[in-house]
Amino acid sequence: MKNLKGACMFGQSGGPTSVINSSAAGVFIEALKQENITAVYGAAHGIRGILEEKFYDISKEDMKELELLKYTPSSALGSVRYKLKDIKVDDTDYKRLLEVFKKYDIRYFFYNGGNDSMDTCNKISKFMKSSGWDCNVIGVPKTIDNDLYGTDHCPGYGSAAKYISTTLMEINLDAKVYDTGLVAVVEIMGRNAGWLTAAAALAGVKGLGADLIYLPETPFEMDKFLSDVKNVCAKNNNKCIACVSEGIKNPEGKYVGEFSASSTDLFGHAQLGGIASILASAVNEELGIKTRAIEFSLMQRCGAHLASKTDVDEAFMAGSSAVKFACEGETDKLVIFKCDRTNGYKCEFVLMPLELAANTEKKIPAEWITNNGTGLSQEFIDYALPLIQGDAKAPLEDGLPRFAKLKKVFAKI
Amino acid sequence: MKNLKGACMFGQSGGPTSVINSSAAGVFIEALKQENITAVYGAAHGIRGILEEKFYDISKEDMKELELLKYTPSSALGSVRYKLKDIKVDDTDYKRLLEVFKKYDIRYFFYNGGNDSMDTCNKISKFMKSSGWDCNVIGVPKTIDNDLYGTDHCPGYGSAAKYISTTLMEINLDAKVYDTGLVAVVEIMGRNAGWLTAAAALAGVKGLGADLIYLPETPFEMDKFLSDVKNVCAKNNNKCIACVSEGIKNPEGKYVGEFSASSTDLFGHAQLGGIASILASAVNEELGIKTRAIEFSLMQRCGAHLASKTDVDEAFMAGSSAVKFACEGETDKLVIFKCDRTNGYKCEFVLMPLELAANTEKKIPAEWITNNGTGLSQEFIDYALPLIQGDAKAPLEDGLPRFAKLKKVFAKI
Numbered sequence: 150m151k152n153l154k155g156a157c158m159f160g161q162s163g164g165p166t167s168v169i170n171s172s173a174a175g176v177f178i179e180a181l182k183q184e185n186i187t188a189v190y191g192a193a194h195g196i197r198g199i200l201e202e203k204f205y206d207i208s209k210e211d212m213k214e215l216e217l218l219k220y221t222p223s224s225a226l227g228s229v230r231y232k233l234k235d236i237k238v239d240d241t242d243y244k245r246l247l248e249v250f251k252k253y254d255i256r257y258f259f260y261n262g263g264n265d266s267m268d269t270c271n272k273i274s275k276f277m278k279s280s281g282w283d284c285n286v287i288g289v290p291k292t293i294d295n296d297l298y299g300t301d302h303c304p305g306y307g308s309a310a311k312y313i314s315t316t317l318m319e320i321n322l323d324a325k326v327y328d329t330g331l332v333a334v335v336e337i338m339g340r341n342a343g344w345l346t347a348a349a350a351l352a353g354v355k356g357l358g359a360d361l362i363y364l365p366e367t368p369f370e371m372d373k374f375l376s377d378v379k380n381v382c383a384k385n386n387n388k389c390i391a392c393v394s395e396g397i398k399n400p401e402g403k404y405v406g407e408f409s410a411s412s413t414d415l416f417g418h419a420q421l422g423g424i425a426s427i428l429a430s431a432v433n434e435e436l437g438i439k440t441r442a443i444e445f446s447l448m449q450r451c452g453a454h455l456a457s458k459t460d461v462d463e464a465f466m467a468g469s470s471a472v473k474f475a476c477e478g479e480t481d482k483l484v485i486f487k488c489d490r491t492n493g494y495k496c497e498f499v500l501m502p503l504e505l506a507a508n509t510e511k512k513i514p515a516e517w518i519t520n521n522g523t524g525l526s527q528e529f530i531d532y533a534l535p536l537i538q539g540d541a542k543a544p545l546e547d548g549l550p551r552f553a554k555l556k557k558v559f560a561k562i
Numbered sequence: 563m564k565n566l567k568g569a570c571m572f573g574q575s576g577g578p579t580s581v582i583n584s585s586a587a588g589v590f591i592e593a594l595k596q597e598n599i600t601a602v603y604g605a606a607h608g609i610r611g612i613l614e615e616k617f618y619d620i621s622k623e624d625m626k627e628l629e630l631l632k633y634t635p636s637s638a639l640g641s642v643r644y645k646l647k648d649i650k651v652d653d654t655d656y657k658r659l660l661e662v663f664k665k666y667d668i669r670y671f672f673y674n675g676g677n678d679s680m681d682t683c684n685k686i687s688k689f690m691k692s693s694g695w696d697c698n699v700i701g702v703p704k705t706i707d708n709d710l711y712g713t714d715h716c717p718g719y720g721s722a723a724k725y726i727s728t729t730l731m732e733i734n735l736d737a738k739v740y741d742t743g744l745v746a747v748v749e750i751m752g753r754n755a756g757w758l759t760a761a762a763a764l765a766g767v768k769g770l771g772a773d774l775i776y777l778p779e780t781p782f783e784m785d786k787f788l789s790d791v792k793n794v795c796a797k798n799n800n801k802c803i804a805c806v807s808e809g810i811k812n813p814e815g816k817y818v819g820e821f822s823a824s825s826t827d828l829f830g831h832a833q834l835g836g837i838a839s840i841l842a843s844a845v846n847e848e849l850g851i852k853t854r855a856i857e858f859s860l861m862q863r864c865g866a867h868l869a870s871k872t873d874v875d876e877a878f879m880a881g882s883s884a885v886k887f888a889c890e891g892e893t894d895k896l897v898i899f900k901c902d903r904t905n906g907y908k909c910e911f912v913l914m915p916l917e918l919a920a921n922t923e924k925k926i927p928a929e930w931i932t933n934n935g936t937g938l939s940q941e942f943i944d945y946a947l948p949l950i951q952g953d954a955k956a957p958l959e960d961g962l963p964r965f966a967k968l969k970k971v972f973a974k975i
Binding site (some may be wrong): 230454535 | 610634635640642656722729731735737740765767770854859860861863865866867870948950951952958962
């Protein structure tokens with residue numbers, strides 16, 4: 150579908166990251182340049198904004214603020230978790246989308262998100278095609294979880310990995326400052342794939358990493374965990390730093406965190422709270438060593454002050470490439486990253502059919518998990534280290550980040 | 563006591579901060595320059611290192627690494643929480659200290675810490691004097707809590723305040739990203755003084771602060787808290803960010819956090835965990851809104867990647883001033899900050915008698931607490947904003963901070 154002329158719509162979906170707005174900047178700045186794009190819209194809260202006809206006219210924004218989006222965390226347009234129904238069961242939403250697309254002459258649609266969002270993007274693409282509405286649809290990848298199939302890595306992951314590894318180095322220095330014992334248990338995001346938690350291993354490159362790392366890819370056994378901690382403590386003056394994915398599962402495949410909702414967990418420890426506090430309490434009860442439970446919580450995904458320049462730049466390029474590809478006539482695809490690390494690090498932006506991305510999860514290769522399930526191999530370090538290079542953050546104003554301020558003028562026809 | 567000639571000893575004490583090593587750099591670099599200082603020692607784990615004759619010969623360190631100490635969080639020499647006994651009850655430690663001071667000809671003693679550490683420093687100073695051992699003793703202030711009496715502010719506070727305000731801005735953007743309700747409860751350090759939690763108000767300068775701030779200075783009532791949250795949610799699409807000091811106390815003066823150790827707290831909510839999770843659970847139960855409990859944990863005190871340049875520079879100057887003052891013959895004093903904000907911000911380093919600093923806590927003035935106990939006045943902003951200015955962090959190596967690496971060669975005689 151070459152030479153389409155009309156408006157473009159961009160939406161942000163799923164959990165925020167430090168660089169999802171950098172992709173938005175890439176889409177907007179490139180789209181505003183393209184001759185065949187007659188209007189640039191940003192959907193308020195993703196797909197819901199389109200359904201409700203709530204989207205912003207991006208031509209009304211100052212270029213300076215669009216540039217600052219590169220360094221502004223979270224989703225500036227608002228995000229959403231909205232699952233389109235199976236079209237055979239209920240096609241109401243699809244028809245409404247088509248109505249809005251026609252009303253605003255939307256000929257380019259860009260959607261930024263992870264697995265679920267690419268499923269949405271794929272469904273919309275297929276429906277527009279089957280309805281005969283010419284519209285080039287390109288997905289822009291995003292997820293701190295780094296679990297999107299087909300791409301070398303995902304925008305958002307590098308910055309989260311940089312937050313995790315840098316902060317862990319600082320915690321390592323802090324937790325080991327006294328001459329008394331301390332076991333710190335650090336809980337890191339990632340329900341099914343351990344990429345984020347694995348980033349703790351990057352801090353090890355500087356000698357300030359975790360002693361033990363537990364990923365969702367490896368079944369978690371409390372007895373082994375306690376014995377691992379005991380061994381580290383014995384060698385290390387009762388000091389140990391364990392990083393644990395929120396998604397660790399017991400050998401039966403149940404999330405360890407699920408037990409925390411009841412007053413007693415499966416291991417017999419009375420608990421309420423996150424996995425870090427479950428495990429820290431277990432260590433304290435069983436080994437009698439002082440513990441501290443730490444959660445990186447929202448900070449790991451929105452800590453844009455610690456963003457990776459590589460990640461910020463790639464996220465921007467993912468957005469601008471999506472627009473360029475669409476304007477060249479590509480559709481029904483996702484922008485993915487093809488990387489070469491043989492002679493320095495190079496990243497190329499290419500396309501993959503959308504349906505391949507939808508709802509597939511990429512996990513850490515088993516051969517990268519070492520040390521009886523508590524460590525990561527050099528292959529992982531070589532893979533991840535290039536992704537956290539460089540600093541890129543918002544300029545300071547009053548000693549605080551100057552984030553983008555959008556006017557958010559609703560588009561009207 | 564002018565013109566003393568001999569060795570100097572420096573120790574770090576109490577909880578680590580982002581800039582306690584910057585003061586160490588100030589002491590070491592200045593002491594190595596002074597003609598009257600014949601050797602520069604750094605005590606391993608504070609006072610305990612002196613008692614056990616474990617201290618490092620700083621002349622063996624590379625100047626480049628001493629410079630990097632400025633940007634290295636935590637206490638590079640190791641810290642300690644060790645309380646000297648009342649000399650009338652047990653003078654063993656004091657005699658041992660004198661023995662070590664004589665053996666190594668220690669004529670200059672610098673101790674870096676907060677209230678308790680200055681008490682230790684004061685006791686040592688008085689004992690050396692009464693024993694006839696000429697030794698100039700100068701305290702170097704440190705505490706993220708900012709509760710040291712007599713000084714405008716404390717090294718460590720500015721960087722912690724910058725971490726708290728910057729991170730809160732990011733969390734604010736993240737927590738408000740969906741079009742559904744969310745109450746985020748953020749727990750911030752400070753057992754008795756609310757300076758750290760108050761720093762959340764700085765984020766408000768950029769429009770991304772907390773809706774509600776609860777300090778230990780104001781008695782905490784659960785009913786009022788829930789009603790405050792309800793009011794904010796009603797006005798704000800069920801979104802609310804509340805920052806709470808770990809040291810909030812009920813009207814009877816008991817820590818709210820103390821209740822968390824039992825299975826049911828005083829408010830009737832079954833709980834285990836920090837204050838953020840107690841309050842988040844209460845909101846969820848009472849108001850039925852989704853909540854998220856966030857703890858800034860160790861990150862707020864060791865997040866040197868987000869240090870304030872003003873703080874780093876002042877911490878360094880506090881250390882180097884201590885050495886200069888001692889070499890000019892001053893003793894039995896603490897370096898304090900005298901600041902002028904009338905025409906821009908100026909900070910002067912002056913001295914105060916050590917006994918005034920020992921064990922006194924400075925709290926937030928009542929008139930700076932506004933909005934029925936949930937906000938801070940412009941006076942607080944004017945006070946704190948100059949302290950978070952500028953960035954100063956370790957250079958990057960492999961995309962990660964290059965912290966100081968000391969050789970730590972034990973001194974021997």
